[in-house]
Amino acid sequence: MDSPYSLLAQDDEDLRAMKAGATMRKVKSRSWKKQRHFRLHDDGQTIWYKSKWAGMGHSTFSVADVEAVREGHQSEVLQSIAEEFPAELCFTLVFRGRRGNLDLVAESVSDAQAWIRGVRKLVQNAESMDAKERLDQWIWDWFQKADKNKDGRMNFKEVRSLLKMMNVDMNEEYALRLFTLADESESGCLENEEFVQFYKMLTQREDLWQVFQDYSQDGQMLTLAELEDFLKQEQQRGEGSRDHAQDLINRFEPSETAKKQGAMSIDGFQMYLVSPEGDIFDPKRLELHNDMSQPLSHYFICSSHNTYLMEDQLRGQSSQEAYIQALKRGCRCVEVDCWDGPNGEPVVYHGHTFTSKILFRDVITTLGEYAFKASEFPVILSLENHCSLEQQRVMAQLMDTILGETLLRAPLNGLVPHELPSPQDLKGKILLKAKKIGGLEESETLNDEVTDEVTDEVTDEVSDEDEAEPKSPSVENLSAEELGLSRKKSKLSSELSDLVVYCKSVHFHGFENSRLHSKCYEMSSFAESKARKLAKEKGMEFMQHNSRQLSRIYPSGRRTDSSNYNPQEMWNVGCQIVALNFQTAGLEMDLNDGLFRQNGCCGYVLKPDSLRNDDAFDPERPQECNGYKPLRLSVQVISGQQLPKVNQKEGSIVDPLVRMEIYGVSKDQAKQETSYINNNGFNPLWNETLNFIIHVPELALVRFVVEDYDKASRNDFVGQFTVPFACIQQGYRHIHLLSKDGTALPLSSLFVNIKISELTTETE
Template identity: 75%
Template structure:
């Protein structure tokens, strides 16, 4: 890539203006370092102070005025000079202004190419890159060499606590020219010897007759016996050799070396997640009420709901994560402009029209399936009319404002039929029936509503609701919940109610079957309690157990609850829609999550997980000498009977290649609803354990056999090459 003209400009370096606000704009010298992955920057005036970040930390580059900060200074700097670097997870953004359009383009295109290259690396390149990054980090005098003392310090930084004699022996072997120091290639070789994995070698030995290589039929035997692959294993064995075997001569002979075997096990195909469930694999032509829908609460917030910052960036981040239901809290603003913020608090305000423009741009980048716009409307009639105008003008055809086939539906349309559409969820004057038959007088529609017991509310609504806004609500009319009995006899499929977490939990416990049946016909939304001022989350599993589709979470708050959300929606192409199990879509279902064994389709399974080893776990405590004491906990989330956790013992002082070899067993009563979460923690007997990494996936997406689990950070972003090596088996309860 060094010959690429854009990358050349980056390597030569540029003065770019770093912008934090209208008043904070400072020149910084930015350049791409020789490794092609590290961007270095410093202020011209500060002596030695500089900062760096890696291209692998970046998720995207946005051109022009695409952040609040740059929109704020749009009149000062034209769009062709501006761009925003977006970091993964919750690391935020960096707004920059170049001195010329050419220079801005060089950085925009150059960073994009480097991000693409980093994303398309295979496991081997990624591991090499990771080792090189550490080498550069530790090479304090930048002479490209490391003596044994420096290597020992580096190993400590990498979480390796090892026998000094053994390390010295390997160091001497890697130091071919006997110079007393290792250059980067030699260090990579040293590292590979250091990470030879006995536990993988043992599995390899079990299937290799000569202990050197796996013949095609030996690999096939392994795939059938251990990985539980059926008929397709012979063709698959050949594909794996072609894909992962580094030695050309072994490839020609149709054999696999230990290196190739380890690379296969560490690849996506060797991961615990079924590859065929990564893509869109579910039927998308069922009614909306038959799907779980990834949903966000207070989407505009980046932090807590008392003093946090309201931001367009928060909408972009949620939509890019596959979120399909976003929330907008609207209030009357000055100059007739509706604003979005958390009312009666100190959270900052953003314009409603800017939120809608952001939605238009980002709604369908991660998924083509419909987005539901949940409107918390606190505006007066005048500004509601302004909102309606913005929705129709900005979104145009994207906004679903008519019935699909001109008929009042008996069931909701499907995600497939609503592809590329935005649905407004809000209160509505009257029902869809009246929209079709405008000849009905207002009194007539009121009488009809009276049967629903909502007449009084309806007429009150008419006076404080703009007809223009009401008319935009088609398939998601917000109504008050009057109980399951009332819903059975009166409710329309396009009506939906919202439940606070405590009410939803109570109903799930008292009337599980009724709630499941209700959710098979119409949508329901649940949201966190107003007491959660720190924007913490409730456990979404309780709501999914009764089939609630729109379980709204604070996407801005990392932790267990968002791990579960990411885990459930990590399947089906991350499109934000996951088909509910069939027994939850049947209006006459007798399923009750509180008593799964009474349901006729009850088929419990046994899950057995042998936790074998861990690889390159990140340090938690950055103190020079500290090394983690890791343990692994497996947690099951599902119907109440399935909630369980088991953990291994901890390993003293080894975050590098801890070996546990412990088996954890579980009984899963309702496999279709269960999520499995693997958590790695640093054991601490004096205080709470520190979090190291986690990975969560649906039970139905698990591949059995010898598998790697690629760990994620608290933010849900990858932390390569950290992983766990496990052997998973699933069997019927006899």
């Protein structure tokens, strides 16, 4: 059996060169440059590398984990050795998720080019595969893993080992029966197509077969009318379901005979249900569909805190790469902490800690290059300014020179606004969020002498005493002043002040003061505890404030491990810029990713009507609001498919359970879970129904979590997927699971049946 990759490699000179191997330097820093021998494994998708002295030991990574190849000195590490090694020998492999880059220096230009072109071809090939090709590749991969002696055949002992690797504890007698049925040549081994047959028997989806049988009169095919009936009854398709049924047959039915008859086989039915069309997330909601012409204050904005950090905020590495990763994920508000650096050059790092420093110039260069690759809508640069007047002028000059026309320097059309412009109006623009002396109204009358006056804090995040970073063992020798406990006045340069247009940072003096005196372009930042207190005690006023003004929320200074707060509490009252530590995986980033996966992943999501208007919406008392319409969410958790192993010990198999978590207003916070299934991560079957009442559907997020049950200790995380309630498709759906890092877990999914119905207040 040939892998789709190996077929590609047979005719490709670059891939043949990769399979032959090449010695390259793996570079971690200016002082760490070590030779390693790299080669593409015979499976065509695994790259091995080892040192001469490693004996039999080697490291590997999958081509599927590579997101992109950067040519030349396009990483901080390779830039640091640019004088030693020319650009044409250097390249960087960028991995998905939070895994660090791999920086390499080839011995010749031809080697470098062969690997750059070859890896790009393999990445493109992986991304362009359809569901059937991905499945073929997956089967082939398992065949390779199980074929221990590499003879292209698999005996029953190897098959038993394979089943353990595939996370299934199957009765040996049943496994032998399947093996014997598949061994048509009666050789005692499975070869090529025999293994495919074994896999098909192993993965027969009884759960899907049962649904198919419910609508197929002859049990073999779904006619066009039967498929249309299924779409109406189960998938909640109304108008146009006949045309939709025909379209599904054309796209997913593998049998030409069935296609000609206008029918769908069980194979086509399965292909449809595991495709994006059968996904829980409505494909139409994945596309850019929001009205993008409303004021900025009417949108949730994907926002990062301490964007420069790859790790924690005490000792972590600062890196341009962190900005690249955040921007690629659709982040539209990045933070830059600026401090005076040597040689008159401002630096970026988490002040008065042991985090590494990077040049402000390099951060702005990275922002200029990557700001609009994932989204064309505006980027807000949130500036935490701790610099002297001299270096503030340098910052202004660098932004002006490097960002050029993308940097917004004046109000649109030269007019002082009564409301903020829209994301549509500001496409391709970078907005500076910082302190500003005076307002847009007075900008023409200001002069240097006035603008260099002493002002309030130049930085936003010198927070109240209860939010200041405490002393800890790692920073115990730093003074209170160094830890930011003192609040002092600073000078602001006119050059920097002039670059602030629609995001002027101001101190918050209460909702009444804001309502009477604030300009639409003024915005405040709130530490999480202050925002949480306001949301709980004055939720309606906070919501009304956020219908007019931008608010930025940031994590407590006590979070020295760069952990995150729950952003949902802030979204409930319409806060737009809810800044999270993107480098820290977990529930909070899952919610953020879930909310911003919709609307083309553009980083802007239009807030619900209730949060955009100056109406009386109170998230703590939704039942008292106009238009209150609670809904019942009923989810039958049917089965799971190919769940990954969490414990790599031989013989270890997961005991999976599924937990559903609802995040929204206080009344909607809820969790329910299924029972656990013993020793089956391959095809566990639950058939359990979980029910919820959703009081404010437009704000709710639904998170599905799979865990490995452990009665003696905490359950291990297996996978998750988070979806806005408003983006859920009803009916029989697959949920394609993501890892802790938010990357796809190939072929790992849950199969569910979702029903949403209206709930009257009388029957609640």
